[in-house]
Amino acid sequence: WYRIGQVIGTEARGVYNNGQAEGLTFWAPNINVFRDPRWGRGQETPGEDPTMTGKYAAVFVRGVQGYAISGAINSSDLEASACCKHFTAYDLENWKGVTRFAFDAKVTEQDLADTYNPPFKSCVEDGGASGIMCSYNRVNGVPTCADHNLLSKTARGDWSFNGYITSDCDAVAIIHDVQGYAKAPEDAVADVLKAGMDVNCGGYIQTHGVSAYQQGKITGEDIDRALRNLFAIRMRLGLFNGNPKYNRYGNIRADQVCKKEHQDLALQAAQDGIVLLKNDAGALPLSKSKVSSVAVIGPNGNNASLLLGNYFGPPCISVTPFQALQGYVKDATFVQGCNAAVCNVSNIGEAVHAASSADYVVLFMGLDQNQEREEVDRLELGLPGMQESLVNKVADAAKKPVILVLLCGGPVDVTFAKNNPKIGAIVWAGYPGQAGGIAIAQVLFGEHNPGEILFHPTLSNSWRLS
Structure with missing residues (x-):
């Protein structure tokens, strides 16, 4: 897992240094716990075990970002930026008419602490992740991107997260347009920025941010904080340091891509x-x-x-x-x-x-x-x-x-x-x-011995969940 992350980070730098990429942020890994075997995105995850998923998250992120596989992280520089997603309790796409945009995950505090959040905690504390993505769904009635307890108190406060928090794409829009959690578009903008989200994947804040500010629902400090978190990562990537070929990772060339x-x-x-x-x-x-x-x-x-x-x-x-x-x-x-x-x-x-x-x-x-x-x-x-x-x-x-x-x-x-x-x-x-x-x-043909443990359970088709 660590070596795979290393290759991704190295090849990304090679492409960027060659002028073939505009940025170095990767919205990976997906570390949601694969609890329901029918989930369409389970294929992206390490499986159903929160502990193993957390270990995967930490070493993959370290590899992508250019850190050692273990030990203290002594540099703020980033070879590439990894983003752990989707925070949190997200494992449904479209189930019998219930979509991920409207889904409200009912999760006990114990299950959140034991199952859904540990991979993200490990991703931040052990991996040093520079990004987190909040998910589409609500958790116990509150959209994750508008949950101050989740984003600011837990991630930034309890785990000392130092990076940017982005929404999933159009996850801010659905807080008003689908979930009805916010009474007005400007309220949705205020909810997410005051909760601690920094970046909107989509155009909703761009469209409604000015009116939210004019109505006094967000302040200049809310905007400045989000910009600081975002631009700090760009600076750690060296995006403002001139020709990338002369910077810390400038010796990584495009010939790293697809090397033997x-x-x-x-x-x-x-x-x-x-x-x-x-x-x-x-x-x-x-x-x-x-x-x-x-x-x-x-x-x-x-x-x-x-x-x-x-x-x-x-x-x-x-x-x-x-x-x-x-x-x-x-x-x-x-x-x-x-x-x-x-x-x-x-x-x-x-x-x-x-x-x-x-x-x-x-x-x-x-x-x-x-x-x-x-x-x-x-x-x-x-x-x-x-x-x-x-x-x-x-x-x-x-x-x-x-x-x-x-x-x-x-x-x-x-x-x-x-x-x-x-x-x-x-x-x-x-x-x-x-x-x-x-x-x-x-x-x-016997040239490699296969494994004997699956990352998910083998279940009968008679198995059902409502």
Whole structure:
């Protein structure tokens, strides 16, 4: 995690120093606790454990900002600026008509202290984060961006936070326009500035700030404080120090982007994120010398963009799982089987024929960004559409027990596959990034040992929350 943060900070500086970026602030990491497995943005987080999420937050932020992995932070300079989000108790996008903009999270003081806030506390106290983003939702009736107790008393007071606090985009507008918490737009502006928020992502304060000032709802000191917090970070980044090539981080060049060591780290991260869920009768690893042909089947098998999840930059390389497996087996065939992960249109017959003709079968199923992402939650945990039927029919037709690889951020219920003796192995790969196809192939052929612990629970599709 620390090394990944380091690469992000270094590559950001390289791009900035080359004149290809206007700023160096990153609104990451997402450290909300992944409590509901149907949440569309769970894929962005380290999981359901507040302690692990806090440790992740601290070292990732240290890496991005150019600090040592541990110990005292003795410099105010920033290689890049990290922002921990979304503060706090945010894990809903759109659930049965309830949107994140209107959602009011009812959280006890104990649960807030034990579950939702510890990652942010660690991000600030242990990581030295220079930014915090308040969330869209309310907590016990109060919008987080308008909560003085949360932003000023807790973050700045109790944790000694020294940085800027930004809203999520248009989170100030919804305080009046959606939530009705503020009676007038000017009240929304006053609520957030007096609570301790500094930056509005959106144009609401720009539109209504002057009238809020004229009406006496905000003061010059409210504005000055916000500007001080914002410009202090820009100064710590060296944005006012002239030509960046002659400043502290000026020796970092654009050739740092996609350098071999960074791509090697992307591969290691992908490898270490893969988890073996089932392996009956030694189905894995496969043997190069014994696999004469392989059928790769499934909507996630030959599209490199599906390896990336959401919120990603342009990858340095683009290798699909099918392309990677072609490097191990010359006689490799790909059949999509479904139109996409939604799998409402299928060609099971073609998939069955390919499976019955090959020595081995690897199925690439799971989810994509149409099932889970920002603004999209899932209603259930099963594989979408006709995926389960496709898997079972391919398994029935195959000569040997098939291998099922799951590409998804949140958990999926594959109890059917666990109990099917014709499915020899199940591998969870998440959204493994640019090197994911290579990493999966290496795991399948025994060149890397997969992990054994998921970052989220495996739950039955019968599990429900109201």
